């Protein structure tokens with residue numbers, strides 16, 4: 001099984017919530033991963049594969065979130081799904097191979113972010129961790145739980161500082177971290193803080209009673225303002241962890257550069273064996289004059305013809321073949337892409353089974369659809 005986390009505490013010896021050193025804490029939260037969006041910003045890639053399972057270093061994206069949850073002792077996980085749920089289920093199954101218990105709560109029509117959480121979890125006792133299903137992060141969830149408990153919070157949001165907050169939802173807090181105000185996608189003049197809503201929440205489950213069942217409800221627009229209006233203890237948890245929304249092509253590629261750079265603390269590793277900072281799968285046919293410079297990931301069944309140069313930050317999916325003299329750098333190629341001779345691919349993303357013609361130039365910033373032919 002690719003990317004199974006290693007060296008984790010044995011769940012039989014540490015039932016319930018465990019911290020990073022495997023010490024058991026009581027009553028582990030359940031997690032709900034919001035995975036029902038259409039991922040329009042990542043089109044055309046998400047027409048072929050829904051965003052929760054787009055590959056990152058050839059591993060379906062949600063594996064990284066499942067590994068993070070498991071690392072913090074959270075094994076009971078519900079995927080709040082709607083769009084393309086069957087493709088997601090086919091990839092992730094019941095989570096057993098990843099050491100978690102994965103269930104699916106399917107919305108016939110998308111219920112929005114809060115509606116999706118309500119559909120996936122009951123307002124019983126205990127807590128629920130909610131993650132946007134497009135966030136790559138190594139935030140310390142155990143610390144977030146501790147901070148939530150220590151401050152007597154009923155709801156907490158992980159806030160991350162960013163340089164340019166204009167595309168995000170800003171969250172203002174007071175000196176104690178209590179949330180004061182939300183400002184969605186502010187203009188430059190309206191920027192009052194650089195901490196944004198990072199799309200990870202911890203909620204006391206009884207709060208879910210405030211979300212009407214079966215209705216379209218937004219976390220950011222409806223549920224959170226409702227908590228403020230009711231003066232519910234609601235805090236921001238600011239952490240300088242790695243955090244990136246992988247929801248645009250540029251950020252999707254950047255996430256893989258960051259993983260290859262070691263900027264993200266994760267226990268997942270690409271499949272295959274590693275040497276000279278290059279991960280290589282099985283049966284790679286590489287001409288003696290082909291050169292691969294790491295960091296890079298090569299899947300299984302790859303063919304590199306003579307004089308091919310695979311440069312740093314390139315990821316090749318299974319069954320990719322690269323024609324004579326072609327050069328790649330910072331290119332992400334999904335499975336079974338075929339590249340002809342003397343092509344140059346730079347800082348681009350190429351969907352499965354695309355054909356890149358002889359002498360073609362692709363990138364920087366280009367996205368090639370699944371099955372597309374680039375002459």
Ligand code: GTP
Nearest residue numbers: 035036037038039040041080110111112116132133
């Ligand atoms: P874009 O269309 O590219 O903005 O992507 P998106 O559809 O994923 O929307 P957005 O990034 O705003 O969504 C944030 C997270 O919430 C993502 O993980 C989505 O999968 C999820 N999400 C958005 N809408 C719904 C919904 O109606 N139901 C569920 N279950 N999840 C949702």
